[in-house]
Structure formats: structure tokens, C-alpha cells
Amino acid sequence: MPFCFRGKYKGEVMSEITNYKYYVGGQFVQSTSGNLIEIICPYDQSVIGRVQAISKEEADVAIAATKAAQKVWADTDLFKRADLLNKWADQLEIDAEEIAQMIMREVGKTWNDAVKEVTRTAEFIRYTVQEFIHTNDAAMSGANYPGGSKNKFAIIKRIPLGTVLAISPFNYPVNLSVAKLAPALIAGNAVVFKPATQGAISAVKLIESFDKVGFPADILQLITGKGSDIGDYVSEHDGIDMISFTGGATTGRHLSSFSTMKPMVLELGGKDPAIVCEDADIDKTVSEIMSGAFSYSGQRCTAIKRVLVHATVADELSEKLKVEVEKLSVGMPIDNPVIVPLINEGAADYVQGLITDTIAAGAELLVGNKREDNLIYPTLFDHVTTDMRLAWEEPFGPVLPIIRVASDDEAIEIANASEYGLQASVFTQNFSRAVAIAEKIEAGSVQINGRTERGPDHFPFLGVKNSGMGVHGISRTIESMTREKLLIINV
Numbered sequence: 001m002p003f004c005f006r007g008k009y010k011g012e013v014m015s016e017i018t019n020y021k022y023y024v025g026g027q028f029v030q031s032t033s034g035n036l037i038e039i040i041c042p043y044d045q046s047v048i049g050r051v052q053a054i055s056k057e058e059a060d061v062a063i064a065a066t067k068a069a070q071k072v073w074a075d076t077d078l079f080k081r082a083d084l085l086n087k088w089a090d091q092l093e094i095d096a097e098e099i100a101q102m103i104m105r106e107v108g109k110t111w112n113d114a115v116k117e118v119t120r121t122a123e124f125i126r127y128t129v130q131e132f133i134h135t136n137d138a139a140m141s142g143a144n145y146p147g148g149s150k151n152k153f154a155i156i157k158r159i160p161l162g163t164v165l166a167i168s169p170f171n172y173p174v175n176l177s178v179a180k181l182a183p184a185l186i187a188g189n190a191v192v193f194k195p196a197t198q199g200a201i202s203a204v205k206l207i208e209s210f211d212k213v214g215f216p217a218d219i220l221q222l223i224t225g226k227g228s229d230i231g232d233y234v235s236e237h238d239g240i241d242m243i244s245f246t247g248g249a250t251t252g253r254h255l256s257s258f259s260t261m262k263p264m265v266l267e268l269g270g271k272d273p274a275i276v277c278e279d280a281d282i283d284k285t286v287s288e289i290m291s292g293a294f295s296y297s298g299q300r301c302t303a304i305k306r307v308l309v310h311a312t313v314a315d316e317l318s319e320k321l322k323v324e325v326e327k328l329s330v331g332m333p334i335d336n337p338v339i340v341p342l343i344n345e346g347a348a349d350y351v352q353g354l355i356t357d358t359i360a361a362g363a364e365l366l367v368g369n370k371r372e373d374n375l376i377y378p379t380l381f382d383h384v385t386t387d388m389r390l391a392w393e394e395p396f397g398p399v400l401p402i403i404r405v406a407s408d409d410e411a412i413e414i415a416n417a418s419e420y421g422l423q424a425s426v427f428t429q430n431f432s433r434a435v436a437i438a439e440k441i442e443a444g445s446v447q448i449n450g451r452t453e454r455g456p457d458h459f460p461f462l463g464v465k466n467s468g469m470g471v472h473g474i475s476r477t478i479e480s481m482t483r484e485k486l487l488i489i490n491v
């Protein structure tokens with residue numbers, strides 16, 4: 001447990017308000033813009049710190065400086081790069097409590113989950129290093145093509161793209177950032193890292209660990225500032241060679257509309273359905289839906305965001321879910337409840353608006369519809385129908401609609417009518433039926449008898465439709481941040 005304390009909630013730190021610096025040229029520096037952004041704690045509304053709102057000129061300098069540094073870095077012995085990244089992983093474990101403290105304060109994640117996020121990230125880095133070390137160049141012979149010459153050989157190397165722009169969201173400010181930084185760096189790229197503003201101090205803490213390890217200057221620049229001010233500018237910047245973005249679908253679509261001729265991977269939102277057949281093991285299903293839908297108050301792109309249940313078992317499922325939702329712990333992050341306050345007032349207003357709208361539209365409220373500031377109590381609706389907003393919109397909050405269906409086909413139809421296609425779960429004890437449904441679902445992954453989730457982090461992770469473009473997951477991220485280059489030998 002971190003520090004002892006004089007703040008509002010037991011066990012928490014409230015120190016002097018710090019102006020956190022951005023990171024360029026291997027130094028933490030203040031922006032000459034003089035503009036600072038206050039970061040407010042989502043659950044006690046105190047100011048936890050301020051981050052620099054850098055200017056476009058400062059972004060230019062940061063990006064330009066990566067160019068020479070990247071060439072040297074790409075040329076650096078792979079085992080030297082690997083060693084530095086492994087040391088960073090070790091350093092993260094040493095600094096875990098300090099970083100977790102900031103994750104908890106800044107994005108309202110529970111203490112246990114915040115610590116897990118840091119340790120998961122250290123493991124992620126180590127696996128990424130091993131993955132890259134064991135990726136070998138490929139070779140092809142001309143003889144394998146009709147009329148091709150057996151005297152022609154191609155060695156197919158993977159080379160870095162140059163400078164990767166990594167833009168991350170608030171909800172995993174460390175893990176989803178490193179999911180971009182580590183693959184980019186081990187593959188020999190430089191990185192310009194733009195974290196979510198609410199999450200930017202956690203990013204500074206992450207880079208403080210990075211800085212302790214002795215990486216060369218300018219291969220990773222941390223730039224802070226609102227996406228609405230500098231996001232477009234850096235995304236269309238000529239010095240950026242690839243964009244790796246995780247965030248909302250609106251922002252992602254916007255970026256893809258103008259960053260022409262730049263490779264891009266987008267991980268966006270979701271409306272993941274849990275399809276429950278009448279032959280499902282209902283107790284197991286309830287337990288998977290509960291953790292899938294409500295952990296971190298549903299602020300996960302992979303959260304279960306609607307239940308499509310066969311009408312014949314709908315009463316049993318909804319009664320059991322109701323009992324479990326009523327039991328959910330609600331409170332402040334330091335006490336490790338399941339339900340914590342949402343990231344900001346706007347998010348809570350949006351979720352409350354969806355709840356109010358769903359009640360007005362005639363759905364049956366089973367539990368919830370209670371709010372204290374940013375804390376939305378877990379809310380469960382039955383008899384939600386497809387003409388209601390909650391059937392389609394991503395709340396990013398603890399509200400779950402149950403939609404009753406008459407057949408597998410109807411469940412599939414509703415699942416696929418969504419603008420999103422990140423993940424889905426299918427619950428049935430008939431494996432063939434599960435596979436038949438899974439094959440028809442338009443989503444990046446379908447979980448059979450399990451909750452929707454990203455991990456383990458080496459699995460490919462992708463969304464279709466408005467849920468994304470390209471593929472993440474350690475090996476796939478490395479692929480997306482490198483390109484093939486052929487050396488053709490004519491004997």
C-alpha cells in the first residue's frame with residue numbers, strides 16, 4: 001500500500017501540485033508556450049498536477065530530432081537494444097508503486113488494478129524483446145515460380161519504418177502506451193508518444209522509469225497537450241512515418257481521414273455482445289458476464305456492453321445477473337471495489353443520459369440508476385429493444401442492457417447490426433453451435449464460454465468496422481511498425 005496520508009480518502013497522497021515536464025532530447029523540459037493543463041482527480045476532484053501544453057514548434061523540434069537518433073538506434077546491436085528494454089522492464093517493477101499511485105489518482109483505477117497494469121507492462125516488454133529476437137529474416141528462391149531462375153534469391157528483411165507516432169487512451173495509460181512503445185523501439189524505430197491528457201502524468205512517470213535506464217536521447221519523445229490542439233498537427237506531420245492509435249472511433253476515423261499515405265493501426269471502441277444460448281451453463285455465464293461488463297466500471301474497450309439472450313432462459317439469466325449486480329462493491333479506488341467513479345463529469349453525464357433515456361424508452365430497470373458526482377452505480381436493464389440507444393451506443397460505463405432474442409439467427413443479426421466489431425462472447429455447451437455462431441459474428445475475436453478481453457497480450461487483437469483497422473498484439477504490432485525490404489541476389 002502506498003504512502004500514508006492527509007488527503008480525502010485513506011491511504012492516498014496529496015502532495016504539492018507539480019508542473020510535470022515533457023520529455024525531449026533525453027531531458028524533462030518545460031514548454032516555452034507557458035501553457036499548462038490541470039489534471040483533475042476523477043474521484044475527489046483535487047488537482048493532481050499540471051502538464052505542459054506544448055506548441056506546434058516544439059512538436060516540430062521533437063519530431064525532427066528523432067530522425068538522426070533513429071538511424072543510429074536502428075543500427076545499434078539488437079542485443080544492446082534488447083538489454084535496454086529489459087532494463088526498462090526491471091525499472092518499471094522497481095517503480096511500480098509510484099507509477100501505480102499515479103494511475104490510481106489520475107484515471108481512478110483501483111490500487112490492485114493499477115499495480116497489475118504496471119507489472120503486466122513489464123512482462124509485455126520482456127515478451128516483446130524475445131519475440132523480436134526470435135524473428136528471423138526470410139529467404140525465397142526464384143526457382144519456386146514458373147520460369148523463375150534458380151540463380152535468383154531474395155533475402156527478405158524487416159526494417160523499421162522510422163518515427164512512429166503513438167497515441168494512447170486514458171484507460172490503460174501505461175499498458176496501452178507501452179504496447180506501442182516497446183514494439184516500435186525493439187524494431188529500431190524512434191517514437192513520438194502523445195498520451196491521453198487524462199493519463200499524461202502517468203505517462204510522465206512511465207518515461208521517468210525509461211529515462212533512468214540510459215536509452216540514447218531523442219529515440220523517444222513524450223509530447224503532452226490536448227489532442228484537439230496538437231493532435232491533427234502531429235498526425236499529418238511529414239516527419240511521422242506511422243501512426244499507432246488507440247482511442248474512440250470518432251477520433252480514429254477523423255485521423256484516418258487525413259493522414260494519407262501513412263501506415264496506421266487503429267484500435268477503437270466496441271459494443272461487445274455476450275450471446276447466451278438456452279443450453280449455456282448459466283452460473284458460469286453470469287460470472288463471466290459480470291467481470292466482463294463491470295470491471296473498472298466498464299471503462300474497457302473490450303467490456304461486454306450488451307447481452308443477447310435466448311428468451312427461454314432470459315428470466316433465469318436476468319434474475320441471477322440482478323443478484324450479482326446488487327452485490328457489486330462500489331466506492332473509491334484505494335479500497336479496490338469493482339465500481340469506481342468514471343473518468344470525468346462529461347463521461348458520467350453521458351452514461352446517466354443513456355440510463356435516463358433507456359428508462360423513458362420503456363426498458364425494465366432491474367438495478368441502478370443512482371449517481372453521486374462521477375460515480376455511476378452499476379445499472380442493469382432487461383427488455384431493452386433495438387429501437388433504444390442503449391442497444392447500440394458504447395457507454396464506457398457500468399450499464400448493461402439485456403436484449404431478449406428468439407433464435408441464434410436473431411442474436412447474430414443484432415450483434416452484426418452494430419457499427420462496431422471488436423469482440424463477442426458466445427455461451428453454450430454445444431461446441432459445434434458455438435463455432436457456427438462465432439463464424440458468423442463480425443468481430444475481431446469471438447470468445448467461446450469466456451468473457452471478452454484483450455489478453456494474453458501476445459494474441460492478435462483487432463476490430464472490424466468502426467472498431468479498428470490493422471492488428472495489434474505483440475508480433476502483429478512489430479509487423480505493423482516494420483516493412484519488408486528485399487535484398488535480391490543474382491548468382
Ligand SMILES: NC(=O)C1=CN([C@@H]2O[C@H](COP(=O)(O)OP(=O)(O)OC[C@H]3O[C@@H](n4cnc5c(N)ncnc54)[C@H](OP(=O)(O)O)[C@@H]3O)[C@@H](O)[C@H]2O)C=CC1
Pocket residue numbers: 167168169170171176194195196197198225226227228230231232235246247248249251252254255267268269270300301302394396422463467468
Ligand atoms: N480497441 C482498443 O484497443 C481500445 C479502445 N479504446 C476506446 O477509447 C475510447 C476511450 O478512450 P479516450 O481516451 O476517451 O479516447 P479519445 O479518442 O478521446 O482519445 C484517445 C487519444 O487520442 C487523442 N486525440 C484526441 N483528439 C485527437 C486528434 N485530433 N488527433 C490526434 N489525437 C487526438 C487523445 O488526446 P487527449 O486526451 O488530449 O484528447 C488521446 O490521446 C473508448 O471509445 C474505447 O472503446 C480504449 C482502449 C482500448
Ligand SMILES: O=C(O)[C@H](O)COP(=O)(O)O
Pocket residue numbers: 171172176299300301302303452453454455
Ligand atoms: O482498453 C481496453 O479496454 C483494453 O484494451 C482492454 O484490455 P483488457 O481486456 O485486458 O482489460
